[in-house]
Amino acid sequence: MPNPTEETGTPGAGAVAPVAPLIQNPAATGTGQAPPDPQTLATVAAGVAAPPPPPAPQVIYGASIACPKPLSPDFVKRIRKLEELLKAPVFLLCHDCGGRGADLGYQFVEGLLRVRRELPKQEIVVLVNSPGGDAQAAFQAASILRLVCGGYTAVIPCFAKSAATLFCLGARRLVLGPYAELGPLDVQHRESKRKGFQSALNEKQIIQRLHAASMECFDSLMSMIIGRLDLHSAEVETFIAPLLAHVADEFRPMFEKIDVIHWTSISRLLKIGEDYAIQLLQPMYKPKDATQIAHALVEAYPDHGFVINFIEAARIGLKVDLPGGELASVMDDLFDLVSEIEATGFITEKPK
Secondary structure (H helix, E strand, C coil), X not given: CCCCCCCCCCCCXXXXXXXXXXXXCHHHHCCCCCCCCHHHHHHHHHHCCCCCCCCCCCEEEEECCECCCCECHHHHHHHHHHHHHHCCCEEEEECCCCCCCCCECHXXXXXXXXXXXXXXXXXXXXXXXXXXXXXXXXXXXXXXXXXXXXXXXXXXXXXXCCHHHHHHCCCCEEEECCCCEECCCCCEEECCCCCCEEEHHHHHHHHHHHHHHHHHHHHHHHHHHHHHHCCCHHHHHHHHHHHHHHHHHHHHHHHHCCXXXXXXXXXXXXXXXXXXXXXXXXXXXXXHHHHHHHHHHHHCCCCCCCCECHHHHHHCCCCCECCCHHHHHHHHHHHHHHHHCCEEEEEEEEEC
């Protein structure tokens, strides 16, 4: 009878004889072997690896107010680290900066009011990445978080433009990443005769620019006359009235094309944004400083998309922090991740 542990015949050179299983069914092999004793069974069991632990339950990450698509685990991991570093829960205010999704508007304010009872009664961190929206909605959102939570820190790894900049002015602390951008507060409006939105500042500055140009024209003419005629001060006065009349005639056609009523309504729009900015700034700034900062944000920049980075924000008087250490590393990671996020509220979890 062949030995069950050896192959029948002589194995070739270097061949390894196969080994039979440690436990066999005697009926199946026909050998009549008795089953292994308990000690053998224990030895075999000890040599068998333990089964792997069951996989952790999968979850879907979302946000308490709005989240059209699930948040990535990598993004959530960074948010949890941000909470650990800043010792406060993180609220997401992230919109599609490509202009295809929601923005900082009344829909967000309605959602914030809907969850107001769930907001913590402690200061929170707001991660902001938004192209902006409505100035009144931004003011309302900032006021709600101040009232319910007692204040907030605004963290901007990438973008907080237009109305999102206004929202950030209400923060107790403003943390800007090295590549982060704030933006001017010149209100945008839509006119039926034009496509898209226009800056209200474009039209308000028409009169300012015409006034500056007319004064330059007068000064140039007066300097030329004085230089060529070598006039004394008493003689100069005789030329003032006719020169003013000449300049007025030159610029009158341009001034007459301005719709005064429309220009006034545009000025009021800009004043709304400036007044909201002053109100949000005043708890952290002196009234004079708040007014200067607000005025600069509304009227000092030539374009609505002008980049206000960390250096420029500090130059106009804003108190901004540049992150360092672990916080800088986390915000650098978020800079790469946040552009794909559209979510508002605190992070939520539910089984997949």
